[in-house]
Amino acid sequence: MTILFSVxxxxxxxxxxxxxxxxxxxxxxxxxxxxxFAVFVWFAGFIPVISDGNxxxxxxxxxxxxxxxxxxxxxxxxxxFALIVTGVGTFIMIYxxxxxxxxxxxxxxxxxxxxFMGSMLGVVLADNIISLxxxxxxxxxxxxxxxxxxxxxxxxxxSALQALLVTGSGGLAMLAGFILLSIMTGTMxxxxxxSESGIVSEHPWYLGMLILVLLGAFTKSAQFPFHFWLPGAMxxxxxxxxxxxxxxxxxxxxYLLARLSPVIGGTIEWTYIVxxxxxxxxxxxxxxxxxHTDLKKVLAYSTVMALGTxxxxxxxxxxxxxxxxxxxxxxxxxxxxxxxxVAGTVDHEAGTRDIRFISGLxxxxxxxxxxxxxxxxxxxxxxxxxxxIGKELxxxxxxxxxxxxxxxxxxxxxANVAVVASSAIVAIRPFFGEYKEHEKxxxxxxxxxWIGPAFLSVLSIVFGxxxxxIDGSIITKAAASIAGTPxxxxxxxxxxxxxTALILSVLTxxxxxxxxxxxxxxxxxxxxxxxxxxMGEGPKNGYENILAGILSFAAVQTRFxxxxxxxYYLLTLLSFFVLLVGFTLFSxxxxxxxxxxxxxxxYEWTIAIxxxxxxxxxxxxxxxxxxxxxxxxxxxSISLLYVLFSAPDLAITQVLVETLTVILVAxxxxxxxxxxxxxxxxxxxxxxxxxxxVGTIVTLIVLAVLAVDFDPFMTDYFAENSxxxxxxxxxxxxxxxxxxxxxxxxxxxxxxxxxxxVYGLIKLGKSLFRKEEGKTV
Amino acid sequence: xxxxxxxxxxxxxxxLLLIFSLFLFFRGHNEPGGGFIGGxxxxxxxxxxAIAFGTEVTRKLLRMDPRVMVGWGLxxxxxxxxxxMMAGDSFFTxxxxxxxxxxxxxxxxxxxxxxxGVYLVVVGFTLAVIFALEEEDN
Numbered sequence: 001m002t003i004l005f006s007v008x009x010x011x012x013x014x015x016x017x018x019x020x021x022x023x024x025x026x027x028x029x030x031x032x033x034x035x036x037f038a039v040f041v042w043f044a045g046f047i048p049v050i051s052d053g054n055x056x057x058x059x060x061x062x063x064x065x066x067x068x069x070x071x072x073x074x075x076x077x078x079x080x081f082a083l084i085v086t087g088v089g090t091f092i093m094i095y096x097x098x099x100x101x102x103x104x105x106x107x108x109x110x111x112x113x114x115x116f117m118g119s120m121l122g123v124v125l126a127d128n129i130i131s132l133x134x135x136x137x138x139x140x141x142x143x144x145x146x147x148x149x150x151x152x153x154x155x156x157x158x159s160a161l162q163a164l165l166v167t168g169s170g171g172l173a174m175l176a177g178f179i180l181l182s183i184m185t186g187t188m189x190x191x192x193x194x195s196e197s198g199i200v201s202e203h204p205w206y207l208g209m210l211i212l213v214l215l216g217a218f219t220k221s222a223q224f225p226f227h228f229w230l231p232g233a234m235x236x237x238x239x240x241x242x243x244x245x246x247x248x249x250x251x252x253x254x255y256l257l258a259r260l261s262p263v264i265g266g267t268i269e270w271t272y273i274v275x276x277x278x279x280x281x282x283x284x285x286x287x288x289x290x291x292h293t294d295l296k297k298v299l300a301y302s303t304v305m306a307l308g309t310x311x312x313x314x315x316x317x318x319x320x321x322x323x324x325x326x327x328x329x330x331x332x333x334x335x336x337x338x339x340x341x342v343a344g345t346v347d348h349e350a351g352t353r354d355i356r357f358i359s360g361l362x363x364x365x366x367x368x369x370x371x372x373x374x375x376x377x378x379x380x381x382x383x384x385x386x387x388x389i390g391k392e393l394x395x396x397x398x399x400x401x402x403x404x405x406x407x408x409x410x411x412x413x414x415a416n417v418a419v420v421a422s423s424a425i426v427a428i429r430p431f432f433g434e435y436k437e438h439e440k441x442x443x444x445x446x447x448x449x450w451i452g453p454a455f456l457s458v459l460s461i462v463f464g465x466x467x468x469x470i471d472g473s474i475i476t477k478a479a480a481s482i483a484g485t486p487x488x489x490x491x492x493x494x495x496x497x498x499x500t501a502l503i504l505s506v507l508t509x510x511x512x513x514x515x516x517x518x519x520x521x522x523x524x525x526x527x528x529x530x531x532x533x534x535m536g537e538g539p540k541n542g543y544e545n546i547l548a549g550i551l552s553f554a555a556v557q558t559r560f561x562x563x564x565x566x567x568y569y570l571l572t573l574l575s576f577f578v579l580l581v582g583f584t585l586f587s588x589x590x591x592x593x594x595x596x597x598x599x600x601x602x603y604e605w606t607i608a609i610x611x612x613x614x615x616x617x618x619x620x621x622x623x624x625x626x627x628x629x630x631x632x633x634x635x636x637s638i639s640l641l642y643v644l645f646s647a648p649d650l651a652i653t654q655v656l657v658e659t660l661t662v663i664l665v666a667x668x669x670x671x672x673x674x675x676x677x678x679x680x681x682x683x684x685x686x687x688x689x690x691x692x693x694v695g696t697i698v699t700l701i702v703l704a705v706l707a708v709d710f711d712p713f714m715t716d717y718f719a720e721n722s723x724x725x726x727x728x729x730x731x732x733x734x735x736x737x738x739x740x741x742x743x744x745x746x747x748x749x750x751x752x753x754x755x756x757x758v759y760g761l762i763k764l765g766k767s768l769f770r771k772e773e774g775k776t777v
Numbered sequence: 778x779x780x781x782x783x784x785x786x787x788x789x790x791x792x793l794l795l796i797f798s799l800f801l802f803f804r805g806h807n808e809p810g811g812g813f814i815g816g817x818x819x820x821x822x823x824x825x826x827a828i829a830f831g832t833e834v835t836r837k838l839l840r841m842d843p844r845v846m847v848g849w850g851l852x853x854x855x856x857x858x859x860x861x862m863m864a865g866d867s868f869f870t871x872x873x874x875x876x877x878x879x880x881x882x883x884x885x886x887x888x889x890x891x892x893x894g895v896y897l898v899v900v901g902f903t904l905a906v907i908f909a910l911e912e913e914d915n
Contacts, residue, residue, distance in 0.1 A: 727806070728806070756847075
């Protein structure tokens with residue numbers, strides 16, 4: 001098995017998702033979970049190899065002349081992410097099978113989730129930045145499909161589009177940044193960029209490239225002020241929120257920063273921008289969680305806080321910070337994945353996930369309650385959970401930050417106070433207190449829906465108590481990849497003695513409990529809801545205003561150009577032709593009016609006179625039919641000219657097109673009002689001027705072309721190769737069907753599309769007309 | 778519009794035009810002609826028939842909806858390109874087969890399939906539009 005195979009396998013299985021849903025029915029989730037689990041086991045086999053300090057490279061040529069390869073790079077960081085993606089993914093498949101068991105569209109869910117899983121695996125394993133970008137966009141697209149899963153709800157569709165537009169436009173900025181980066185380093189492989197970091201940070205384009213790449217990472221990882229799409233994405237079914245919008249996809253931006261930090265990190269610009277955006281996001285997100293009573297919204301904003309923390313740490317970039325990143329990513333994926341699933345289970349069983357209406361479920365749902373509480377303890381950073389170790393490291397990192405350490409540690413403590421309070425909210429509110437009557441009769445969730453939270457939350461304890469299971473291998477190597485120093489060694493432990501971080505932890509916990517106790521009082525106060533309106537809704541409204549602005553500009557611009565009058569379309573087209581071509585003609589060439597009239601035969605004169613006369617007749621004609629007949633005369637005469645100058649193919653085509661055009665226009669003319677009735681003198685003058693200018697410009701172009709010496713290179717090439725290479729003596733046709741077949745293909749596609757358009761216009765126009773008739777009668 | 782003169786003339790002209798259209802189509806590789814020109818003549822034949830006998834009869838005669846014909850044409854052209862890729866060449870590189878039939882050397886190639894595609898698209902497009910317009914009158 002290769003890395004490429006593991007990614008393609010998941011993509012391939014995605015297409016069998018709907019079939020599995022039909023065939024395995026209620027066991028389909030279990031059946032499909034086998035695949036990510038197998039890939040997980042396979043990746044787990046790499047742990048010893050990677051722990052010994054090896055990296056694995058795998059490369060396939062894709063578009064060689066652009067330097068785009070399908071290449072993969074497996075080191076500590078990508079291995080940790082690959083294990084999270086496939087490990088959490090396994091439980092999500094099982095959980096999703098239970099959660100959506102009664103949904104007839106569950107096949108579509110399997111398809112999109114597996115599509116996402118393959119793309120996300122690609123993102124964290126890709127070495128080539130263009131491959132990475134493609135996988136990155138695929139995750140945005142699958143996220144769009146999943147957020148919009150309940151597509152009959154307007155809210156879902158709107159949130160899906162919002163997430164796609166925000167992350168998609170960030171992705172485009174990131175692509176531009178990647179291209180700059182590859183020009184600066186001369187390679188598209190990230191593994192080859194590591195040795196070029198000196199060149200990158202000295203380069204004059206550095207800041208521009210950095211901002212573009214950061215836009216991609218910040219939009220994807222929901223950094224302030226782009227954080228609003230993440231709570232919106234909660235419109236997705238809960239398994240999706242647990243997987244994409246907490247454990248994996250939103251961490252893609254963090255992953256990107258971590259991956260590239262040895263290349264583009266460590267500069268003053270990086271440190272200030274990344275650290276401060278992260279810190280602000282952390283603080284704002286943590287407190288926004290407290291403004292909501294929807295379990296998923298609370299968890300979503302606390303995810304925003306976690307993403308902000310990770311970004312802040314990556315901005316600092318020192319030894320404590322990279323360790324904290326590695327531990328926090330793993331810890332967060334475990335407890336947040338579990339908590340989302342628990343929230344989904346509560347919603348599923350009780351019929352609501354608004355904590356004002358649920359309480360006392362511990363008696364009816366003991367397992368879910370237990371695992372939910374364990375995960376919440378880890379989120380609160382309570383010893384001996386992995387979350388505790390993570391939070392201690394965050395404090396250590398903030399204390400030793402190179403910029404604004406006082407601000408950063410204050411922000412971190414304040415944010416964690418809010419997190420402790422939200423942990424208490426999600427653990428205590430639904431499960432403790434008096435049992436309330438709920439919409440549905442509540443009972444314990446089936447095995448498929450508690451096994452995921454069980455594993456993930458228990459792992460939070462196991463890794464917390466026994467950190468040596470992970471610190472020497474995965475965590476060390478992941479931290480080393482981020483720092484770009486292979487020799488880095490991480491040693492985790494629960495107890496560091498009584499130090500500043502521990503004191504701050506105790507303080508955090510006490511204040512967090514305090515905040516929780518008064519939460520009911522301040523949650524609905526005007527001031528706090530105002531905070532939510534400004535920081536939570538504000539950026540979202542900004543986004544909506546920008547979107548509305550773009551749409552209304554598009555509408556104005558469309559109404560102006562697409563006014564529905566054929567004559568104005570022609571007018572616009574021809575005026576632009578005259579202006580643009582005329583400008584180029586006069587600025588680029590010397591227009592010569594010298595015409596050599598010697599050697600023209602009398603019959604050529606005759607044809608020329610007929611053409612001019614026909615043109616005048618067409619203009620003067622009183623009826624459309626006469627005009628079209630006159631134009632036909634001009635057209636046939638032109639085809640005579642082709643015959644005289646030995647271009648039989650052109651002549652035949654011209655005659656045939658002319659014939660069919662006359663028939664077509666005659667058929668159309670019946671429906672058009674007589675043009676004498678609609679044309680005023682002033683518009684006649686205007687049209688005359690434009691027509692005359694078009695004629696003049698075309699004449700001048702022909703003269704300019706004739707003034708250039710004819711280069712017979714192409715003609716000679718085709719004459720020579722037409723029969724020997726393409727076995728045809730008719731050069732024109734051989735060019736059409738062989739040498740330039742792609743052009744012809746494009747043309748017939750255009751004909752096909754135009755045909756559909758014309759047909760639609762005729763048929764649709766008719767039905768619209770009838771409808772209006774019906775109304776007036 | 779029923780004109781006996783036109784209908785009688787069409788009866789004679791229609792097959793001639795069709796044969797001429799095929800003749801133009803096949804000679805296109807070496808002499809003036811080809812899929813586009815052949816297609817235009819073919820379309821003219823059916824348009825003439827439609828003017829003389831009406832579109833309903835002509836549609837029956839054609840057997841295939843002209844819109845569908847456009848799709849087939851595009852498919853033919855695409856297949857000729859894919860054939861090149863299957864043979865390991867770049868898209869639309871001509872692929873040829875040589876054989877001897879009754880003592881004479883013959884060759885057939887993927888450009889012929891491509892040209893059939895062009896022919897079908899031209900006929901389909903022209904007829905789809907003209908039929909729709911003519912039916913609009915009634």
